Amino acid sequence: MTPQTKPVFCADIGGSFIDCAIVRHDGTIADRQKLPTPIHDLDMFLATLEEATAIHDDLDLHIALAGLQDPESGICTAANIPCINGVQLARRLSSTLDRTIRIGNDADCFALAEARMGAGRSHRNVLGIILGTGVGGGLVLDGRLITSAGGLTGEWGHGPVIPHLPGMESHIPCFPCGCGQWGCIDTIGGARGLERLHAWNGGEKADSRAILAAWRQGDPLARRTIEHYVTYVSAALALAVNLTGATILPVGGGLSNAHDLIEALDHATKKRILRDADATLLTPSRLGSDAGLLGAAFL
Ligand SMILES: [Zn+2]
Structure with missing residues (x-):
C-alpha cells in the first residue's frame, strides 16, 4: 500500500469526533476507536491524542484534520476546532510524543486514499x-x-x-x-x-x-x-x-x-x-x- 511497511497510528479528526486506528501496510484497519473531539480546550485536545496513542508508542502518528496546516509555518486553521486555531499542532504533539507526526487536510487525505486504493x-x-x-x-x-x-x-x-x-x-x-x-x-x-x-x-x-x-x-x-x-x-x-x-x-x-x-x-x-x-x-x-x-x- 505504501513505501512504509510499519503500521501507522492514524487519527481522522473532525469537529465532533476523533476516529482513530492502526492502519497496516496492506490497508487493513485495527483497534479502531471513536472519541469526542475536545474543541475548546487545547490541553484536553492534546491529552486525548496522547492517551489514544499511548499504548502504540512505537508507531508514527498521522492525522487527517478537518482544517488546514500551513505547509511552511505548520500553523493550523480549523473553524470547527477552535482550540487548535493558530496552533503549531505537529510541534505541540511532538514535544510530548516521541515520534514522527504528520498532518494533512481531511479532503486531501480523502483524495490520496481514493487515488491509491479507491475509485482513482x-x-x-x-x-x-x-x-x-x-x-x-x-x-x-x-x-x-x-x-x-x-x-x-x-x-x-x-x-x-x-x-x-x-x-x-x-x-x-x-x-x-x-x-x-x-x-x-x-x-x-x-x-x-x-x-x-x-x-x-x-x-x-x-x-x-x-x-x-x-x-x-x-x-x-x-x-x-x-x-x-x-x-x-x-x-x-x-x-x-x-x-x-x-x-x-x-x-x-x-x-x-x-x-x-x-x-x-x-x-x-x-x-x-x-x-x-x-x-x-x-x-x-x-x-x-x-x-x-x-x-x-x-x-
Ligand atoms: Zn468561499
Whole structure:
C-alpha cells in the first residue's frame, strides 16, 4: 500500500469526533476507536491524542484534520476546532510524543486514499471532491498529493463564480461565503448549500434529504432546485477538470450517498468539459468513512 511497511497510528479528526486506528501496510484497519473531539480546550485536545496513542508508542502518528496546516509555518486553521486555531499542532504533539507526526487536510487525505486504493486507483490524475456540509477537495497528480499554496490546493469550491450583481438577487443565487467572498460554489454545493438554494427558489424550509426525496418524486420546485444545483456545480467542476487533467473525481461527504445526484452531476460535467469523455468522471467514494484514516497513512 505504501513505501512504509510499519503500521501507522492514524487519527481522522473532525469537529465532533476523533476516529482513530492502526492502519497496516496492506490497508487493513485495527483497534479502531471513536472519541469526542475536545474543541475548546487545547490541553484536553492534546491529552486525548496522547492517551489514544499511548499504548502504540512505537508507531508514527498521522492525522487527517478537518482544517488546514500551513505547509511552511505548520500553523493550523480549523473553524470547527477552535482550540487548535493558530496552533503549531505537529510541534505541540511532538514535544510530548516521541515520534514522527504528520498532518494533512481531511479532503486531501480523502483524495490520496481514493487515488491509491479507491475509485482513482487506475488513474494518474485524481481530483477528490467532498460534497458534505460544505464542499472541499484535494488534488493528486501522478500519484502525488499537491499541498502547495498554504495547503489550499484542490479547493475548487471557493472563488466568486456566481456573479454578485446588485438588483439581480432574485435571478442569481449569489450568497456570502464563509471565506469572505460572494458567490462561491461552497455556498450552494454542500448539503447546507442545497437547502439554501431551495429556500432561495421559494421552497419550504427542508433538509437536503427531503429536497432530494421530493426531486425523485418529481416535485416541480425540487426539480428546479436540483437543476440549478447541477448547472452551477458542474460548471465549476468542468473548469477544475479542464485545468487539472483529472480523469476521475471520487466524491465523498454526505451528498455522495445520493448516487442519482452524483450521476446527474457526472453527465452535466462531462457535457461541459473540453475533451470527449465517455467514461465516468464523478463517482461515489469507494472507501467511504475509511478514506480519511487510509489517506492519513499515506501522508
Ligand atoms: Zn468561499
